């Protein structure tokens with residue numbers, strides 16, 4: 001993308017904010033759509049509310065204050081999720097609804113020689129642009145499917161999306177400030193503010209070495225367009241292969257730290273059992289937890305959708321997607337007989353190691369009655385998927401998934 005074009009586009013976004021006024025999101029009434037916009041959407045989606053927010057298509061409402069919007073499954077039949085359908089999650093009701101790009105600054109300070117304050121133009125034009133495809137996924141994606149159900153946002157599989165991100169390397173931006181020796185972490189926070197005195201602002205950190213790996217970026221474009229306001233306009237951190245809790249939106253402050261960040265968002269929330277299966281039992285919780293980190297290897301069905309009816313003797317393309325934390329997907333297998341035998345699915349070409357990878361398998365139903373299919377993926381490092389899993393936060397779902405319905 002030409003950086004001049006990008007800058008003009010981002011700048012134009014200010015007009016949108018002015019045209020629709022303050023409270024861009026909060027003031028617009030939700031529109032309940034009558035019925036489903038797509039007759040192929042089966043039970044699961046149709047039974048959940050479809051809502052409209054600015055810049056968004058019909059989404060599944062999880063909560064409205066703050067907005068948490070889930071992507072309907074049928075949008076995952078393509079490599080890149082349209083910006084209008086990319087899921088939305090904010091922690092605090094004090095999320096930004098407008099940004100004045102004339103006064104916006106990204107501040108960088110802490111353990112550096114020269115603290116910086118960048119305008120959008122300085123960021124877009126002052127650094128080499130980078131582009132990569134990466135999947136964004138909430139730590140609690142598919143939480144509602146765990147049994148017993150952990151507390152928290154009750155997502156099905158739509159708290160994820162795949163996008164092409166364009167921006168600047170965090171490494172390059174940090175270098176401009178000159179990081180002093182002794183840096184151990186880098187902390188990130190956005191324009192969102194806590195509405196309650198007891199609840200601190202969302203601030204997350206990465207280890208210093210991770211933040212300068214050349215993959216972590218400050219993105220100003222998503223699929224070639226400025227980010228939607230709800231997805232972090234004008235800038236967001238992209239941490240390829242890591243859960244989205246670190247992908248700070250409407251990024252406004254970066255601080256280099258000489259000791260690890262300690263706050264509720266790092267010490268209490270977003271921690272997982274310290275074992276490779278990310279598993280524990282409700283009656284026997286893991287003693288040791290660690291901050292959630294890289295994506296676990298996982299795969300899901302996109303078709304058939306839950307309870308989709310299949311026609312006898314009609315060929316049916318089973319399809320879905322698989323992801324891991326950045327080594328790449330090596331294999332996806334499907335079982336049509338409840339795990340007794342497994343067959344290899346066809347993998348679509350890889351579009352980057354941080355992207356999800358789509359798979360498909362052609363199957364013709366030869367018997368009427370109930371079907372249940374399973375899917376499992378293996379990545380290039382040999383990481384597979386466990387048969388069952390549970391943890392108290394409902395995080396990092398990585399167990400083998402299934403889909404079922406009737407052949408008629």
Ligand SMILES: Nc1nc2c(c(=O)[nH]1)N[C@H]1C(S)=C(S)[C@@H](COP(=O)(O)O)O[C@H]1N2
Pocket residue numbers: 086087088089090091092136137138139189190191192202230231232244245246247248249250251
């Ligand atoms: N500033 C800010 N950034 C944030 C959050 C937030 O509450 N505030 N939530 C994080 C979480 S938990 C998720 S899942 C992703 C969601 O990104 P999206 O809304 O673009 O899908 O944003 C992350 N970045």
Ligand SMILES: [Mo]
Pocket residue numbers: 089137138139140244245
């Ligand atoms: Mo999240």
